[in-house]
Amino acid sequence: MYEVKVVSNFSGAHQLKEIGGKCEELHGHNWKVEVFINGKDLDSQGMLIDFQIVKRYLNGILSELDHKYLNDLPQFKGTNPSSENIANYIFNALKQKIADSKVMVTKVSVWESDNTCASYYED
Numbered sequence: 001m002y003e004v005k006v007v008s009n010f011s012g013a014h015q016l017k018e019i020g021g022k023c024e025e026l027h028g029h030n031w032k033v034e035v036f037i038n039g040k041d042l043d044s045q046g047m048l049i050d051f052q053i054v055k056r057y058l059n060g061i062l063s064e065l066d067h068k069y070l071n072d073l074p075q076f077k078g079t080n081p082s083s084e085n086i087a088n089y090i091f092n093a094l095k096q097k098i099a100d101s102k103v104m105v106t107k108v109s110v111w112e113s114d115n116t117c118a119s120y121y122e123d
């Protein structure tokens, strides 16, 4: 298997409701987002998928979140915009854009600080 990873960032604010503690207060993060794409076969140029394509899709998704109050976005309606739910949202949004049977999005990791990260993947 081959794997490529693309990293990007966005900034946003959120409040995590009903969890207790200081995360209930309005605060922001500079999130780092890593997306992992796997596949068995390379194209005729020796690439799994063009990095530029992945970057364009990922940055398109992140631009909808950037500098926003995440709790107010329809993407997170009815849920807490936790790093876990952000990872899930990006995973599914990217999966829809990469409609290529030869490659698949395998994991999205969302770093909310240098030391804490949540990931979403499917079995």
Ligand SMILES: [Zn+2]
Pocket (backbone or CB within 6 Å): 014, 023, 027, 028, 029, 112
């Ligand atoms: Zn937070």
